[in-house]
Amino acid sequence: MQAPESFFQATSSKTSPQQSSEHVVFCDFDGPIVDVSERYYRAYRKGLLAIADICWQQHSVALTMKPLPKSLFWQQKQSRVADIELALCSGIPAKWFELYMQQIEALVNHDSLLRWDNVQPSAEAALSYLKQANMRLVLVTLRHSRQVNVFLRAKGLAHLVDAVYGASTVEAAHRNRVELKRELLMTAVVEQQAQGYCTSQSWMVGDTEADVLAAKEIGLCSVALSCGVRSEAYLRSLKPTKLCSELFTAAQAVVEKTALQAA
Ligand SMILES: [Mg+2]
Secondary structure (H helix, E strand, C coil): CCCCCCCEEEEECCCCCCCCCCEEEEECCECCCEECHHHHHHHHHHHHHHHHHHHHHHHCCCCCCCCCCHHHHHHHHHCCCCHHHHHHHCCCCHHHHHHHHHHHHHHHCCHHHHCCCEECCCHHHHHHHHHHCCEEEEEEEEEEHHHHHHHHHHCCCHHHCCEEEEECCCCHHHHCCHHHHHHHHHHHHHHHHHCCCEEEEEEEEECCHHHHHHHHHHCCEEEEECCCCCCHHHHHHCCCCEEECCHHHHHHHHHHHHHHHHC
16 A cells, blocks of 8 residues: 655654664554643633634624533543534534534644643653663654654654654644554555564554554554543454553563564
8 A cells, every 4th residue: 555645754863774673663642652631622622712702703692611621521532422512512502513623623733732732651761661672663643743753852752763654734633534544554664664674563552543443454463552532441442452551551562572472
């Protein structure tokens, strides 16, 4: 399968060897490494305010918004409650739902909200652990490559990541489409193989159906992480190779399995 060249952008921090004993671990960015919950919640609150403002300014209609507390909002997102249900129970009338979603899509990747992204508690330790175990860490993400590299440098994590395969549009991450993730993962596997790295026993680590299903379709083992935007119960229903609560436990499992397979 060939991914459209214009859609993806790859960046690498290393020169390519002809042959290497390094095993590649493919890993998603949002969820495993980044806690996006605060950004998503702030986009939701700003989206409600924007719709209330538009309704009042343009239609003289006063809407009473009923925003959910963050814990409930995130629980609903993790359980895949539909956006329209979230909007309706927050006070958005159905006829304004489309406009509300346009606001959310514009807000959620806006530079003013990206600063609310945080490093997941175990992420740095996990990336260091993979590096010490001589694993090559390749990020495969629907976030824009520029956003990923800016974040990694700002948080002092760039030296722990060997390559980044990201989307070339900022909207791709929020839409989280399985087929885009599969194409991007396939591109990453093919290119890493061509560069001489070992991908025959590679794992894909991620927090959504896009990661698990893309890995399955390409024939990689998958680790689903419940610290991201999907619940443990939902991820279990996808039948990943392994289910973990956060990245460090996943890194330990991947290193252990890779060592066993290589023995
Ligand atoms: Mg993710």
